[in-house]
Amino acid sequence: xxxxxxxILFIILFPLFFTGCINRTKSFWxxxxxxxxxxxxxxxVKLLKKGxxxxxxxxxxxxMAPSVTAASVVSAALFVPLLGKTSFxxxxxxxxxxxxMLAAGKFFTIIGAMDTGSSFEGMGASREAAFSALVExxxxxxxxxxxxxxxxxxxxxxxxxxSVSPDLRIIITVLSSIALFxxxxxxxxxxxxxxxxxxxxxxxxxxxxxxxxSGPDLAFIMYASALKMVLIGSLIANIIIPADLHPLISAxxxxxxxxxxxxxxxxxxxLLARLRMTHIPQFILYMNSIAMVISAVIxxxxxxxxx
Amino acid sequence: xxxxxIILFSLTMLYLGATSRxxxxxxxxxxxxxxxxxIILLDYGTENIPNLIFLSAETLAVKGVLIPLVLMNxxxxxxxxxxxxxxxxxxxxxxxxxxxxxxxxxxxxxxxxVAISAHPFFFGVSISTxxxxxxxxxxxxxxxxHIMGFMAMENGIFLLxxxxxxxxxxxxxxxxxLDIFIAVYLLGFLVNKIQDxxxxxxxxxxxxxxx
Numbered sequence: 310x311x312x313x314x315x316x317i318l319f320i321i322l323f324p325l326f327f328t329g330c331i332n333r334t335k336s337f338w339x340x341x342x343x344x345x346x347x348x349x350x351x352x353x354v355k356l357l358k359k360g361x362x363x364x365x366x367x368x369x370x371x372x373m374a375p376s377v378t379a380a381s382v383v384s385a386a387l388f389v390p391l392l393g394k395t396s397f398x399x400x401x402x403x404x405x406x407x408x409x410m411l412a413a414g415k416f417f418t419i420i421g422a423m424d425t426g427s428s429f430e431g432m433g434a435s436r437e438a439a440f441s442a443l444v445e446x447x448x449x450x451x452x453x454x455x456x457x458x459x460x461x462x463x464x465x466x467x468x469x470x471x472s473v474s475p476d477l478r479i480i481i482t483v484l485s486s487i488a489l490f491x492x493x494x495x496x497x498x499x500x501x502x503x504x505x506x507x508x509x510x511x512x513x514x515x516x517x518x519x520x521x522x523s524g525p526d527l528a529f530i531m532y533a534s535a536l537k538m539v540l541i542g543s544l545i546a547n548i549i550i551p552a553d554l555h556p557l558i559s560a561x562x563x564x565x566x567x568x569x570x571x572x573x574x575x576x577x578x579x580l581l582a583r584l585r586m587t588h589i590p591q592f593i594l595y596m597n598s599i600a601m602v603i604s605a606v607i608x609x610x611x612x613x614x615x616x
Numbered sequence: 617x618x619x620x621x622i623i624l625f626s627l628t629m630l631y632l633g634a635t636s637r638x639x640x641x642x643x644x645x646x647x648x649x650x651x652x653x654x655i656i657l658l659d660y661g662t663e664n665i666p667n668l669i670f671l672s673a674e675t676l677a678v679k680g681v682l683i684p685l686v687l688m689n690x691x692x693x694x695x696x697x698x699x700x701x702x703x704x705x706x707x708x709x710x711x712x713x714x715x716x717x718x719x720x721x722x723x724x725x726x727x728x729x730v731a732i733s734a735h736p737f738f739f740g741v742s743i744s745t746x747x748x749x750x751x752x753x754x755x756x757x758x759x760x761x762h763i764m765g766f767m768a769m770e771n772g773i774f775l776l777x778x779x780x781x782x783x784x785x786x787x788x789x790x791x792x793x794l795d796i797f798i799a800v801y802l803l804g805f806l807v808n809k810i811q812d813x814x815x816x817x818x819x820x821x822x823x824x825x826x827x
């Protein structure tokens with residue numbers, strides 16, 4: 310019961326704090342004092358109070374898209390084990406539903422962007438679709454291999470790696486953290502895949518798709534993209550944290566891993582330049598290659614008698 | 617811990633397969649040297665302490681420090697441009713490197729049935745490293761990257777000898793050391809000379825050589 314309430318509060322409150330931490334890290338590297346950690350909350354409330362301007366060329370899809378996106382990301386959050394490794398619901402092969410909930414949200418963002426009739430937004434939509442298609446195989450290979458080794462198929466069982474031998478466990482932890490971090494950068498549209506601060510349409514991916522949104526819609530989009538990053542970060546945290554910890558310690562470790570990820574994203578964003586558009590597919594392909602290595606290692610351990 | 621280090625080594629090869637900077641190549645080779653050093657330390661056993669000390673010190677000093685410094689020096693002195701310019705796009709380069717690595721893992725899967733003392737990862741990763749080194753030599757256009765592909769191949773051979781011959785004879789270690797050192801030294805000089813003669817280290821210019 311307490312766990313459920315804590316998880317609800319986590320889903321509602323933490324994502325915007327996560328964004329605040331990223332911004333604070335960036336201002337630290339930039340030598341500025343930076344905005345408060347709670348600035349995203351203020352922005353969120355400010356946007357909710359505003360009215361939305363909707364272009365006359367758009368149809369009902371454009372008005373609907375941001376809310377549907379936010380709703381689908383929130384429903385994807387129901388399957389992921391969060392604080393204390395408890396999730397709201399869990400059933401067989403729920404990670405597929407998780408991936409397709411995120412994809413459904415993305416689909417509505419894309420058709421919402423196409424609905425405006427702006428050529429720039431269509432370009433951004435095409436890029437977003439192309440890059441997220443590259444991310445998906447890697448995600449499924451990783452989750453499938455983990456499901457294979459723990460011989461289970463729901464998220465909360467897959468993330469319990471305590472039956473795996475230490476040799477294999479360290480390989481899995483390090484490799485899947487790297488791969489999922491690349492996925493986080495690609496899906497969350499951070500540097501080096503996309504720069505959230507840029508305002509030149511030709512180089513944008515995600516930001517260009519939401520140029521026409523304003524008011525509460527923009528608030529929902531902000532929240533949804535932050536929550537998406539937190540969810541993928543939760544996968545990393547779940548793989549790192551051992552299952553047999555006390556719930557409180559586990560929750561503390563969970564939050565601190567998230568803060569570390571936020572600091573890492575901010576650091577990457579400050580120290581690296583955005584990749585050229587032609588180099589992004591190969592960056593994302595690294596994730597698939599690493600996923601391939603994970604699955605090869607797991608198959609070797611299980612069928613080659615190395616367990 | 618050793619399987620983890622070998623997998624890390626295979627990831628560095630994956631990185632070499634598709635990165636576009638010359639300096640990133642050199643840093644990755646240095647990292648490979650350090651990883652090999654740790655593999656020797658953990659794997660070699662304690663029955664032959666002087667040999668262990670020599671081998672690990674040699675690996676760390678030569679592969680991890682000296683050769684990267686020499687290569688970095690060559691790059692800086694000759695104003696070699698940072699881009700690698702492969703013959704095929706990086707995207708396909710990465711796909712091919714990944715498939716070489718995958719076939720390496722298939723080889724280790726075949727090896728894992730045979731009862732041997734070494735870890736099967738040694739074979740798979742070292743053979744795929746050798747082939748990837750060859751692939752880098754084939755597809756890159758600059759002479760300096762050919763040296764680096766050769767270095768990566770040498771690292772793979774080193775890993776293979778570690779797997780097969782647990783007690784690598786002293787003389788073999790010295791031979792490997794000398795081999796690498798002379799190769800890098802000679803090729804370094806060669807690059808300098810070519811730079812003097814042609815003002816641009818690029819194999820495209822070498823095809824136009826005349827009397």
